[in-house]
Amino acid sequence: MAIGYLTMQARTAHDTLPLQGVQISVLDDEQNRIYELITDESGETRKVPLETMDKRYSQNENFVGTPYVTYNVLAQAEGFESVYVSDIPIFDGESAHLPLVLVPSQGQQRDQMQTEIMVGAPEVAMEGEREPEGPPQSGESGQVLRQVAIPNPITVHLGTPDSAASNVQVSFPDYVKNVASSEIYPTWSETALRANIYAIITFALNRVYTEWYRAKGYNFDITNSTAYDQAFIYGRPIYDSISRIVDQIFNEYVRRQGQEAPYFTSFCNGTTTTCRGMSQWGTVTLANQGYTPIRILRYYYPDDVEIVQTNIITNMLSSYPGTPLKMGSTGLDVQTIQTYLKRIRRNYPAIPAITDADGTFGESTRAAVKKFQSIFGLASDGIVGKATWYKLSSLYTAVTRLAELDSEGTNLGIGTVPPAAVLREGSRGQDVITLQYLLDIISEYYPDIPAVSQDGIFGAGTRQAVTAFQRRMGLAVDGIVGPSTWNALYRVYQGIGQNVPKPDPDPAPGTGGSSFAYTVRSGDTLWLLANRFGTTVDAIMRLNGLTSDNLQIGQVLQIPSGQSTSYFDYTVRSGDTLWLLANRFGTTVDAIMQLNGLTNDNLRIGQVLRIPS
16 A cells, blocks of 8 residues: 555634644544544644555546545544544645644533534546636626736635535635645646646636626635536645645736736546536646646647736735845845744744844744744745745734734723624614624634624624624524624633633843834834834844934834833724724824824724724
8 A cells, every 4th residue: 555644733713823732533434543643832743644545546537446545534622613524535645734723612612513524535536517607718807807916815605606605715825725635636747736726726816807706796706616616625635746836836827918817717627527628637648748837728728828927915914025035135024024933933932033133034034934834834945935925924914913803802891791782784883893893803713704894883794794603603694683693702702712822922032021013114213113112212223133223114123112001003994093993992092193103193904003002
């Protein structure tokens, strides 16, 4: 028998919190326990070998059996719902990484709930019609975006378009890795894998660019139904051979020369199912004949298709600088990734501390990057390319948002007794803000519940989040927040507070206290920043290794937290005003303006404010 490999990663809250001490059982199809494992401080298990079929069978389209062996995984942790993943295909020579997303148990919940995920055979082995509807082959449709952008995140509907299935939001690279692992065999040659992954990326970007579902009134970008789109199984394992390629090309897509739109790259397996577009098994044959990925794509699609890239990624804090950062690199981009790593380290203490001067990529920065890459399944080379930059930026955004939500909960004073008000679309006021906060914090741990804007107005977005919550909890799905929904919201919120581990604060080196990241804006000086944040010019210069008081717009500084200063970060959302924020957090408009150096009350969505507590 041949050997494949499996690693488990137990985390919660969009990867921001690793779960140590989770008990993992690996079982065969007869439910015999093969391995008993415990996750480490990064939420990972060791890699375990498993017997499987020789890879030659999964490379032969005429083989009629099952070219792999399947296994099952059970994950259990005190304070969390268990997860059972069945029918996991293990392939010869391939390492599979299984993400285990654990959900906190509800407050006072006695019986442990269990999430069940069935992986099963890749779509290339399936039978049945597959002819998803697409725009005219010119790439034009009734509604298109102005430019091709990577959606961050992409929203996937887990069913046919009109079904009552849930939506989940995932990063675009993770979505592509999931689809490729769900569609094809990871044992194929790299050329065949690349051709298929280009088609998968482009298909998804076409749906986003043409607003195929959004323009029809749906609240998602794409479905996981192969009758309409491409396969996606939330919570399935990802294979190394696929993951490595996606990290290199996730922002590259196929288009016709002279056009902007991603081409509609439909495909099917080409054996039990035929369709317009690419044959998945055909790519294996062509790759064996020496075809390159672009030549394979031109075999199935028009001769003038080309591969291009977009560097536009939505909701990113800062753009990838365009060239990799590595040993010897210096400047603001290096300082940015150091800031990200220092903050992420508070949640992932296995990442070693950075002792290099800010803005200097030395040995300690390289060591931190390598460990980060290892934890998140990236090529562990110590070089910050586009995939590592993307993951660093996305995870930094997630961990700071979670910390922000924790601070908001303290200031809102949620308590233990739900409001008596019955809320529905059109309701306004403080109880709506409480509802929106609860949905926001719950959405961090329940991937099928969307986040909402905390504006005190019960609009369509809030109603969508309420109905998703009601569906998840088995309540009547009416979009109305009455006693049963309030009680469920509080049970889930209390369960999060009781069961989720909190990262320890990380004192800034040499300061004896904590610090926070600040991005320099027009008009800032060290003297103004020192006065605004209750510290000194010398303290800022010493912490950041500055030799002069010259600042650059966009520069990221670490600001030592003054002993008398108490505040938290808040990211401005749609509908926010200074008056609403002051009332929500028990402060004044003047206090917010003074702390942030504001000269007027104009706010921008995405702007980060310091809120006095």
